[in-house]
Amino acid sequence: MSGLTTEQAKALFERFRELIDSHAAELTELDAAIGDADHGSGMQRGAQAAAEAIASADTPAAVFKAAAMSFISKVGGASGPLYGTAFLRAAGVQPQAAEWSAEDLRAALHAGYDGLKQRGGAEPGDKTMLDAWQPALDALDSGGDLQAAAQAAAQGRNATADLIARKGRASYLGERARGHIDPGAASSALLFQALAESAGG
Numbered sequence: 001m002s003g004l005t006t007e008q009a010k011a012l013f014e015r016f017r018e019l020i021d022s023h024a025a026e027l028t029e030l031d032a033a034i035g036d037a038d039h040g041s042g043m044q045r046g047a048q049a050a051a052e053a054i055a056s057a058d059t060p061a062a063v064f065k066a067a068a069m070s071f072i073s074k075v076g077g078a079s080g081p082l083y084g085t086a087f088l089r090a091a092g093v094q095p096q097a098a099e100w101s102a103e104d105l106r107a108a109l110h111a112g113y114d115g116l117k118q119r120g121g122a123e124p125g126d127k128t129m130l131d132a133w134q135p136a137l138d139a140l141d142s143g144g145d146l147q148a149a150a151q152a153a154a155q156g157r158n159a160t161a162d163l164i165a166r167k168g169r170a171s172y173l174g175e176r177a178r179g180h181i182d183p184g185a186a187s188s189a190l191l192f193q194a195l196a197e198s199a200g201g
């Protein structure tokens with residue numbers, strides 16, 4: 001697994017914007033099925049603002065912090081504060097370093113995941129974005145590279161179709177949520193894809 005330079009951190013959020021843009025309709029469809037059909041547009045606003053806000057950042061932590069503020073201020077609903085918290089916590093692990101080692105990056109992703117759990121009060125298996133993050137982190141913890149993490153996140157996203165939701169809007173649907181992929185898990189899988197494509201192996 002590689003670390004993360006400032007340029008790679010910027011590339012991550014630029015790539016995330018592209019991936020969110022090209023999957024916005026799909027994210028909205030997923031949210032239309034078990035939520036309120038705003039996940040695509042909300043994530044587009046956040047990812048667009050983040051890609052602009054990171055321009056002058058000069059450390060990986062500054063990149064993540066600028067992205068966090070963009071998601072918190074531009075994305076309403078559940079996912080804005082959740083992504084915002086994750087990025088802010090990730091930034092806090094190595095606030096000064098000019099470059100993150102592989103261990104720094106892994107620790108930052110863990111801190112982001114812990115922030116998500118704390119902020120949303122969900123657990124893996126509750127059919128949320130955690131179900132993409134958790135297998136991705138497991139892959140890294142067992143020695144996998146960022147590509148393996150992205151693949152694990154995509155598998156976790158797919159597996160949310162088998163679950164009923166215990167958090168968020170979809171939790172009101174009970175059994176009717178089964179058979180549908182969770183929109184937040186889908187956007188989180190795109191985040192790990194963007195990371196793998198920006199920071200390599």
Ligand code: ADP
Binds near residue numbers: 039042082119122182
């Ligand atoms: P809203 O439901 O407010 O419109 P979004 O559509 O932006 O929010 O995001 C919905 C996604 O947020 C869900 O698909 C789920 O992945 C995630 N989510 C919702 N509540 C929680 C929570 N408590 N913890 C973790 N993730 C959550």
Ligand code: MG
Binds near residue numbers: 031035036037077
């Ligand atoms: Mg929604």
Ligand code: MG
Binds near residue numbers: 036038078
């Ligand atoms: Mg909403």
